[in-house]
Amino acid sequence: MTFEWMKIPYALLTLFIVVNYGLLLSALIAKIGARAGRRHGIPIYQNYIDLLKNFAQRSSVTHGVMFYLGPVFRLTGGIGLLMFVPVIYGSAMFSNLSFAGDLILALYFVFFSTLGMALGAGESGHPHAAIGVSRGLAQVTMAELPLALAVFAVALQYHTLSITDIVAAQQGGILHWTVFTNPVAVAAAMLAFLGTMMRPPFDVVIAPQEIPIGPPTEYHSAYLALMQANRAIFPIAKIVIYMSLFFGGATSWPVFFLKAFLIYLFAAFVGVVFPRFRVEQSIRWFLVWAVPLGILSLLLA
C-alpha cells in the first residue's frame, strides 16, 4: 500500500468542513431544544463567538502538565476518530486515512479522548472535576459495552473490520442498510449512542442543577476553546461511525449533512422529552435495556 501525500490536505479540508458543520449543528440542536421549551434560544452563530471569546481571554492559569494535555488528548481523540473513518464513501477526496482494521481503532479513539480528559481534569484538583470524571467514566464504560457488542455483531455479519467494506456492503438501496438487515444490533447501538451524546437523560457527567459542569470545571480561556472545538468535532465523528456502520454511509456531502442531522436529532429528541437520570439509574438502564440487546444481536449474528 502506498501512502498518497495528497490525502493530507484533503483530510484537513474534511476537518474544516466538519468543524464548521459541528458548530452550526450543535447550535441548531440547541435552538430546537429551546423551541421545544418555547424559547428563542441562542443565535445560530453563537458557538463561533464563544470560541473566539475564549481564545481572546487574556490570562490563564495552569495546574500542571496533564492539565495542559487534557484538552489536547481530547482533541486528538476527536480528530483521530474523524481521520480514520471514511467520511464520504467512494470519494477519493474524503475517505481520509481509513484502512483495513479501522473499526477497532475507531472504538479505541472514542475511549482514548475520554481518558485523556479524565487525567487532565483530575490534575486540576477541583472536587467537582473528580466527581464528574468518576461519573463520566462509569457511564462511558457502561455505554461502550452495548456499542462494542453491536459493533462486533455487525463485524461478524459482514465478515470484516474495515469500515469502508461495511459501507460498501450496504450500498444499493435502503433495505441493504444494517438498520434493516440487523435491527437488534442497531437498536443496542442507538441506545449506547444516547449515553455518549451528553444530552438528557444521560448528562450525568455535567449534571446540571447538581454538580456544576463536571470535568471541565477548572478549564478556561484557550484550553476551554480547544475543548469547545472538540465538542464540535467529536459528536460528528461519532455520528460518522454510526452512519457508516448502520445507516448505509454517505456518498456525498448533502447526504452526509442530512444523515448527521437526523442522527443527532434523535439524541436531541430524547433529551427534550426526558429529564435527567442519576448515575446509578443510568447505569442500571444500560444494563437492563442496552446490554441484553447487544448480547442478543451477537447471538443472532
Next chain:
Amino acid sequence: MKDELKKRIVKGPDGFEFEVDPINDYYCDAAPKVHPPVYVKIVEDLFNWARSESIWILGFGTGCGAIEMRPLMTPRFDAYRFGVQWRPTPRQSNLFIISGYLSVKTLKRVIRSYEQMQSPKYVMGLGSCTINGGMYWDSYNTIKRLDQYLPVDLYVAGCMPRPEALLKGFDDLKKIIRAGKAEGANLYAENFDWYKANQKKVIQDWDMPDYNW
C-alpha cells in the same frame, strides 16, 4: 488564625513525616498582573465584540435580588438569545453579577471568586444594596459600597431590579465592552494595594495570604 490553617507536621501512611503549611500550600499569593489589550486595534476591537456578544455569568446570589436572575433564562425573558448564559464556575465566566447586600462574611468569598476569574472580567452590581447599602445602610455586618472592594463596571439600580432592568444592564454592558472601556481587571491589578487595604479593613479575620489565582 484558625487551627486548620496553622503549620503542622503530618505523618504519611508509609511513616514518612512532612510539613504542611496550608496558607502557602492551598493558596497562591502572587499579585494579579496587568494584561494590556492587544496592540493592534482592529484585533482588539474584534475581540471586544466577541466578548460583548458572549457573556458568561457567574451569579453570586447574596441577597434578595438574586431571585430575579432565574426568570432571565425562562421563556419569558430568554437571555440566551443575547449571548448570555450561566457558568457554574468562576474560571469560565467573564461577568460577575453580585446581587444585593453583601455581608462581610460573604465578601471574602466574593473576592476569592473574583480573583479566580480570568481577565478581562466584568462586575455588575445588582440592586441598591451594592450601590449605597440600600436598606441595610446602617447595618454592622454588611458593606455599603461595592466599588470600594471590587472594580464595578455597571450598577443596575432598583430594590429589587426586574429582569427587564437586567436585560437593559446587559445591553449597556455590551456597549461599554465594545468601546474598550471595561478594563476592570487591569484597574484591580493596578490598584491592588488600595483594594486589599479596603478589604482588610472590613474583614476582621483575614486568615489568607493576599491571594490571586
